Amino acid sequence: MELEDGEAVARSLAGEPEAFAVLVRRHGQVVHGYLFRRSDRQTADDLLGDVWLRAFHSRQTYDQRWPSARPWLYGIAGNALRAHWRRRVVDHDNRGEVGHDPWSDADARLDAARLWPAVRAALGELRREDRDVLLLVAWEHLTPAEAAVSLGIAPGTARWRLHRARHLVQARLDGAPVVPTVLYRASEEA
Amino acid sequence: MDVLQLLDEMGEAPPAHDAVIQAAVDLVLAASHQESPPGPAPSNPIVRRRPVVVVAAALATMAAAVVAVVLLVPAGGPGSPTTTRPGARPGGHAPRVITSAMVRLISLQSGAATADTGTAVETTTNTVGATIQGEPTTIDVTFSGPNVNYEIVGDGAGAAGVENRVVDGQLYLYVKGPDLQMHWYHDTSPDAAASMSFPDPRTLLQAVSASAGLEDLGQQRVDGVELTHLHATTPGALGALGIPDVSATVTSFDVWVDSADIVRQMAVSSTWGGSGFVCTVAPNSSGSSPSSGSVSIPPAARITTLPDGKPVPPGTVCGSTHAMSAGTTLDVRFADLGDPEAVAVPSGAIDQQGLG
Numbered sequence: 001m002e003l004e005d006g007e008a009v010a011r012s013l014a015g016e017p018e019a020f021a022v023l024v025r026r027h028g029q030v031v032h033g034y035l036f037r038r039s040d041r042q043t044a045d046d047l048l049g050d051v052w053l054r055a056f057h058s059r060q061t062y063d064q065r066w067p068s069a070r071p072w073l074y075g076i077a078g079n080a081l082r083a084h085w086r087r088r089v090v091d092h093d094n095r096g097e098v099g100h101d102p103w104s105d106a107d108a109r110l111d112a113a114r115l116w117p118a119v120r121a122a123l124g125e126l127r128r129e130d131r132d133v134l135l136l137v138a139w140e141h142l143t144p145a146e147a148a149v150s151l152g153i154a155p156g157t158a159r160w161r162l163h164r165a166r167h168l169v170q171a172r173l174d175g176a177p178v179v180p181t182v183l184y185r186a187s188e189e190a
Numbered sequence: 191m192d193v194l195q196l197l198d199e200m201g202e203a204p205p206a207h208d209a210v211i212q213a214a215v216d217l218v219l220a221a222s223h224q225e226s227p228p229g230p231a232p233s234n235p236i237v238r239r240r241p242v243v244v245v246a247a248a249l250a251t252m253a254a255a256v257v258a259v260v261l262l263v264p265a266g267g268p269g270s271p272t273t274t275r276p277g278a279r280p281g282g283h284a285p286r287v288i289t290s291a292m293v294r295l296i297s298l299q300s301g302a303a304t305a306d307t308g309t310a311v312e313t314t315t316n317t318v319g320a321t322i323q324g325e326p327t328t329i330d331v332t333f334s335g336p337n338v339n340y341e342i343v344g345d346g347a348g349a350a351g352v353e354n355r356v357v358d359g360q361l362y363l364y365v366k367g368p369d370l371q372m373h374w375y376h377d378t379s380p381d382a383a384a385s386m387s388f389p390d391p392r393t394l395l396q397a398v399s400a401s402a403g404l405e406d407l408g409q410q411r412v413d414g415v416e417l418t419h420l421h422a423t424t425p426g427a428l429g430a431l432g433i434p435d436v437s438a439t440v441t442s443f444d445v446w447v448d449s450a451d452i453v454r455q456m457a458v459s460s461t462w463g464g465s466g467f468v469c470t471v472a473p474n475s476s477g478s479s480p481s482s483g484s485v486s487i488p489p490a491a492r493i494t495t496l497p498d499g500k501p502v503p504p505g506t507v508c509g510s511t512h513a514m515s516a517g518t519t520l521d522v523r524f525a526d527l528g529d530p531e532a533v534a535v536p537s538g539a540i541d542q543q544g545l546g
Contacts, residue, residue: 017222024218028211033203042289045210046400049217049291056218116200138197166193173193 002026006064013060020059023069024052030070030140034077037139043084051080063149071142071150078132078150115173122172126165133158134165213291216451220298288420290400296420296445297398300453307334308527310391317517331391337533340388356383357535364536374539391522394431394456397443401427410446417446417454431458441517454524461517 003011003022011019031051035044055076062072123131129151136147148158310331315322325344332339340354351372353364361382367373398404403424410419422428422443429439439460446455 012222017225018219020222021215021218024211024215028214029205032206032210036203036206037201041204045206046290048206048210049214049289049294052214052218053221053294056221115196119196119200134193135197135201138194139201141198169193173196 005067005069006062009059009062009069010064012056017056020056023055023073027070027073028052031073031077034074034140035081037135038081039084047077047080047084051077054080066146066149068146070140071136071146074136074140074142075150075152118173119169122169125172126168130161130165130168133161134169137162210289210291213289213295217291217295217298220295220302220451224298224302288404288406292451293398293400293402293404296447296451296453297395299451300395300398300447301392303450303452303527304333304392304395304524305335306527307529307531309333309525309529309531311523311525312389312391313521315519315521317519329388331388332531332533333390333392334531334533338390339533354388355533355536357533359383360535362536362539367540374536376539376541378541378543389520391456391524394458394520394522395453397422397428397431397440397456397458398445398453399428402443403427404445412446412455415448415454417448420445420447431460452524452527456522457519459517459519 003019005023005026008019008022028048032044032048035047035051039047051073055073058076062069066072123134126134132151133144133147136142136150137144142150144158144162145155147162148155151158153161310333312329312331313326314329315326327342328344330341330343332341336359337357338355342350342352344350351364353362355362355364361377363375363377364372365375367375401424402422404420405423407419407421409416411417422440425440425443428443431440440458441461442457442459444457445453448454
């Protein structure tokens with residue numbers, strides 16, 4: 001019987017580092033999917049190894065009480081992706097802009113979907129923190145609590161950000177005006 | 191339609207290729223092996239008698255023949271890169287750019303495989319303009335952790351048999367002494383080992399990086415072993431590697447990797463251009479300068495190229511400067527990785543300062 005995620009990490013920390021490979025085989029595809037949806041196939045292929053090396057070297061930060069390592073892995077993948085975009089900005093523009101939001105660069109591959117342009121535009125209007133929660137729940141099928149683990153925030157904050165993101169995107173798709181100021185005002189109260 | 195449901199339908203991702211997932215698994219396993227406690231040391235390490243070495247031209251009593259040396263002073267940056275591709279591409283194989291994860295895996299695996307013991311043969315060929323200068327220099331290298339032996343087995347300049355050995359940060363030289371016999375000397379100068387002019391072949395592994403833009407040219411059989419030939423499409427991005435013999439900008443870089451993702455062979459070329467000058471050198475036992483200052487450009491076969499920064503032998507007299515370009519190709523072949531090797535302090539080494 002294959003090791004549970006927590007058990008594999010525990011063993012890898014207790015003198016059997018190769019036990020960590022269980023996680024790569026189990027979650028490699030979903031982590032690749034996470035990267036693909038936020039970039040493209042080439043970037044996902046390139047970054048996957050980096051994500052797993054980061055995970056391996058920081059495995060002591062995984063809370064083994066969580067039955068699945070996926071939320072934790074998505075957090076690492078998100079950091080790797082942001083580092084990649086920062087490097088790209090530095091390499092190509094020599095601007096060194098920290099905190100560059102890659103959203104505007106990503107995802108021409110879903111243009112064929114009829115609603116995608118509108119959805120994409122709506123997603124582009126979201127604050128990055130809100131979009132992260134929304135897509136972790138919608139694309140990676142995490143619960144808000146798991147998304148909170150992934151992003152290192154409180155569950156209540158994740159729930160509020162999800163609510164806010166859904167509201168804004170829905171409003172955009174319905175053609176209704178939104179008032180970002182009101183939506184954002186309560187952001188740190190959760 | 192609910193936003194989450196809508197996004198879910200839009201967010202379908204095609205599966206990754208098995209090779210990409212496997213590369214990630216291999217990468218983690220490689221990192222695991224580096225983290226694992228080392229195995230027991232060999233109970234009976236074999237001390238190889240193979241000489242290792244170095245050239246101490248100032249001390250070694252070389253023949254008093256006049257040797258011509260071209261010293262290049264880089265001016266205005268590196269020369270134009272020449273992207274000649276060594277080796278024939280196997281027929282019908284389309285080059286495939288390998289991912290940075292795979293490159294990293296090769297780098298990790300090779301670093302781990304060469305961290306302990308092994309041997310290598312380094313062959314350095316120098317050119318000035320388009321002319322190969324003299325015979326290539328061939329060095330047998332034996333390494334055991336940080337301790338390394340270099341033995342010159344052929345260079346066409348009378349240095350064959352000379353050895354350099356670095357043990358625990360100390361430099362030992364096997365060269366001719368005043369009695370014209372070969373002796374082991376221990377250079378007691380501070381940082382003598384740092385002045386070593388031969389590259390540790392393992393330092394060249396740093397060039398196995400994503401910035402090289404490595405592409406897979408297919409399989410090649412080398413010495414009976416099936417190896418994958420990787421060729422750098424952007425060697426200029428490697429810049430100056432800063433290791434002896436490859437101090438200028440890299441213009442081509444090729445790697446041959448085995449089925450365990452370990453580098454077995456590398457070839458790197460670098461060129462540099464600028465103003466240079468021809469010098470005549472007459473090394474002798476006393477290190478005094480030659481009496482004649484007359485300088486002329488000697489035949490190409492008698493010119494040796496020294497990369498910028500290398501010490502000038504005593505007795506050097508140089509002529510006027512002129513524009514020139516020069517290049518170096520360094521070929522490294524690893525062998526015996528993991529076999530028991532020991533690089534020990536040579537017995538009876540004579541302490542002496544300022545040999546290197």
